[in-house]
Every structure is written in structure tokens, then in C-alpha cells.
Amino acid sequence: MTFPREIDTPSVTILLERVQANIDRVQAIVAGAGIRNRPHIKTHKIPAIARMQIQAGAVGLTCQKLSEAEAFIDAGVTDDILITYNIVGRRKLERLMDLSARVKRLAVVADSEAVLRGISEVALERGRVVPFLVECDTGFGRNGVQTPAAAVALAQYAATLPGVRFEGILTFPVGTDAAKVFLTEALALFKQAGIEVPIVSGGGSPALLKIEDFPMLTEYRAGTYVYNDVMMMASGLARLEDCALQVRATVVSRPSPDRAVVDAGSKILTREQYYVKDFGRIVEYPDAVVSNVTEEHGVIDLSRCERKPEIGEVVNIIPNHCCAVSNMVDNVYVLSQGEVVDVLPVAARGAVW
Incomplete structure (x- = not known):
């Protein structure tokens, strides 16, 4: 052909050598900063490309929705997936439990007690424990708890619920002074409260240019870099x-x-x-x-x-x-x-x- x-x-074409070069370059940037790479599949939505990312050194994948995670679990790409979206409603929570039974780790995010209560209820019924990260709004104005104190409070609340396990905090994007201040203050408050924070997850392809300014990060979620576009050039x-x-x-x-x-x-x-x-x-x-x-x-x-x-x-x-x-x-x-x-x-x- x-x-x-x-x-x-x-039609849409992708240039294979450029895809591989982009994957290798960002893997080197993230690994060079001593951070685990967890690329976001929302950019390509293709299992074969996710396999290239895993083979280059990624520890797992990030998905935005349950149906994305399902496609990649069906393809057997990895057994470690993070869904960076509040999962709300009985039907979705039952799907979450079904998927979590098929992989070693399927983690989610939460930014409210209501979201955690929903996960806890269905997880308890299914005999499962769902790991989660507290999502923090560090200036983007979308999902997330609004203050470092609220992040600690939500983790403390989770400790009273069955079926959920606090694993860390997450934000999008990093790269700004506001994000750095928020994460620094939050980690200090967690330490004062005696709560371990195994994962500090940041994201955003443009923010890769400032990754060295965020030594508190333990993993990184970027997606657009795999292809790049006019925005990435800008x-x-x-x-x-x-x-x-x-x-x-x-x-x-x-x-x-x-x-x-x-x-x-x-x-x-x-x-x-x-x-x-x-x-x-x-x-x-x-x-x-x-x-x-x-x-x-x-x-x-x-x-x-x-x-x-x-x-x-x-x-x-x-x-x-x-x-x-x-x-x-x-x-x-x-x-x-x-x-x-x-x-x-x-x-x-x-x-x-």
C-alpha cells in the first residue's frame, strides 16, 4: 500500500518515526527527573501506541473515562490504570468494580465526600478496595478540592470509609507557581497530620518544560506529546x-x-x-x-x-x-x-x- x-x-495519518521519537524524548525527560511516567491515552486512544509507551518505560496508563479504560484492559496493554475523572452513579460504579477485578490496579480520583461515599458503598458490596487520589484544583478552575486543607480533610474522611484507600494527590496542570505553592502546602499539612502521601501526580504536556521545578512529583501524566500539534508548537x-x-x-x-x-x-x-x-x-x-x-x-x-x-x-x-x-x-x-x-x-x- x-x-x-x-x-x-x-483522513488522519501518523508518522511512525515521529511518534517513536516523541515517546522516547518525553520518557527520557520524565525519567531524568526521577519521576514515573503514566501517559494519558486520551490523545491517541490506540492500544498499539500505548504499548509503545509501556515498552519505552511507562509504568502504566492514564484514562479519562471508564469506557477508555475498558478498551485498553480488553487489549491487555497494562494492568495498572488511573482514571482521572470523578465516577458518579450506580451504573458507572458497578462497571468500575467489574473492571477493577480484571487488573492488578485500577485507581480513580475524588474531590468530594459524595464521590467517595458512592465508591465506598459499591466497593463494600463487591468486596473490593479501590485506590484513589485526591484531585486538587491548583488554578485551572475545573475539578478538585479548593485548598490544601480540604485535600487533607478528604483523605481523613476516606479513612472512615470501607472499600477506598487513599494513595495520594493529583492535579492538572502543573508548571505554574500556584500549583507549586498548593502542592508544597498540601504535603506539609499531610505530614503534620501524619498521613503518608505515596503518590503526587502532575500532568500536562506543556508543563514538561518545567518538570524540574516540581521535585515533589512522583508520577507524570502527559498525553498530547505523543503526536504534538499547533498548541504544542506555540x-x-x-x-x-x-x-x-x-x-x-x-x-x-x-x-x-x-x-x-x-x-x-x-x-x-x-x-x-x-x-x-x-x-x-x-x-x-x-x-x-x-x-x-x-x-x-x-x-x-x-x-x-x-x-x-x-x-x-x-x-x-x-x-x-x-x-x-x-x-x-x-x-x-x-x-x-x-x-x-x-x-x-x-x-x-x-x-x-
Whole structure:
């Protein structure tokens, strides 16, 4: 199977050598800081790539949802998984117990007494003990206890419940002064309370650049680094040649001299922007940008380009956020030396429950 003839558009390709280089580089960064690597599979959602991460030295995997964990347990990738999401509701808790019986360690997070009580009740019925980390909001403004004292209090409350076992604290992202202050204060309070904290878990690919500033961390959860994208380039973590995931698209219209339209719209590139502008970069035309996307159309601004693509030309787009793109397709095409060497199912695609 050769690259030009066999891949229709729009489609997602990954460059194998870049994926391996990204895995090796970040494994070296994390291990060099004396920290265990627990990569997040939300970026690729593919067991074969997770195996590459484990083979490179990762101690286990991070999943966001139960259904993601189920896909990777089914694939037999590892027997040590952390789910970094509050699990709430009887149905989900029963699924958690079913999955935990299939692996050596399936840990979760909690940021309230209500979440812990739910886990405890079903774990007691099933005769299981579920390890958990207290999630801490260190400035991101999402889940997590709001103060170091609240983290200690939740761990103390867990000690009164059957079926749960406190193993540490977790936050996302690290890399900020606020996160460092929070974690330092929390660990001091845990020490005063006589509570051991075996795990201090941090995360975020851009924050890898500051990992040495967080000596209290014992494990690290990063995901985007495996592919990289426009956001990672903007953060300084990656260069263009580190971006392993590309959306292959065909120019289907040139309605004006400074505008092209490709067959990849929001249903594959997504509309995510975060802290970057536009909706993607064109590998073959560095001065072009994806200025807008509708469902099936990607609009390319060519105003800064001397050389411009023609109708029928195939281009490769680096998306803003590769994690969202992975969830838009059933399969990705693996390229090595310009040829397709594999087609990998995105096993955890749509695994959001």
C-alpha cells in the first residue's frame, strides 16, 4: 500500500518515526527527573501506541473515562490504570468494580465526600478496595478540592470509609507557581497530620518544560506529546518536525486568488483553538493558515503565500489540538518512509461514558 494512491481524503495519518521519537524524548525527560511516567491515552486512544509507551518505560496508563479504560484492559496493554475523572452513579460504579477485578490496579480520583461515599458503598458490596487520589484544583478552575486543607480533610474522611484507600494527590496542570505553592502546602499539612502521601501526580504536556521545578512529583501524566500539534508548537514543547499527526485533505476549490477550500472541516479538524489562532497549519505551505472551518469545508487563507495550491492538490494539515482529532475518525493510517505500513483502529473512539 503506497501513500499517494491508497489514502482518500479527508483522513488522519501518523508518522511512525515521529511518534517513536516523541515517546522516547518525553520518557527520557520524565525519567531524568526521577519521576514515573503514566501517559494519558486520551490523545491517541490506540492500544498499539500505548504499548509503545509501556515498552519505552511507562509504568502504566492514564484514562479519562471508564469506557477508555475498558478498551485498553480488553487489549491487555497494562494492568495498572488511573482514571482521572470523578465516577458518579450506580451504573458507572458497578462497571468500575467489574473492571477493577480484571487488573492488578485500577485507581480513580475524588474531590468530594459524595464521590467517595458512592465508591465506598459499591466497593463494600463487591468486596473490593479501590485506590484513589485526591484531585486538587491548583488554578485551572475545573475539578478538585479548593485548598490544601480540604485535600487533607478528604483523605481523613476516606479513612472512615470501607472499600477506598487513599494513595495520594493529583492535579492538572502543573508548571505554574500556584500549583507549586498548593502542592508544597498540601504535603506539609499531610505530614503534620501524619498521613503518608505515596503518590503526587502532575500532568500536562506543556508543563514538561518545567518538570524540574516540581521535585515533589512522583508520577507524570502527559498525553498530547505523543503526536504534538499547533498548541504544542506555540507552547515551545514541539517543533514542526515533531508533529506526528496530520490531517490529509484535498483542495476542492479556489474561489479567489487568496482563498482555497479543502475537504476537511470541523468534523475532522474540530473548532478547538484554546490559546492559538486559526484552525491549523499547512505543512506544504508554511505561510498559509486554516482561517475558518464549517462542517465539511476548511477555508485556507493564502494571502501570505507566494506559491499557492491548485484544485486537486493534496495537503497535510497539523491541527490545533490533536487529541480532539483522534476522536473524529475510526482509523488512522500509519506512515513510515512515505508509505502506509499499518492501519490502526482508534479503539477508544467515542469512549466518553
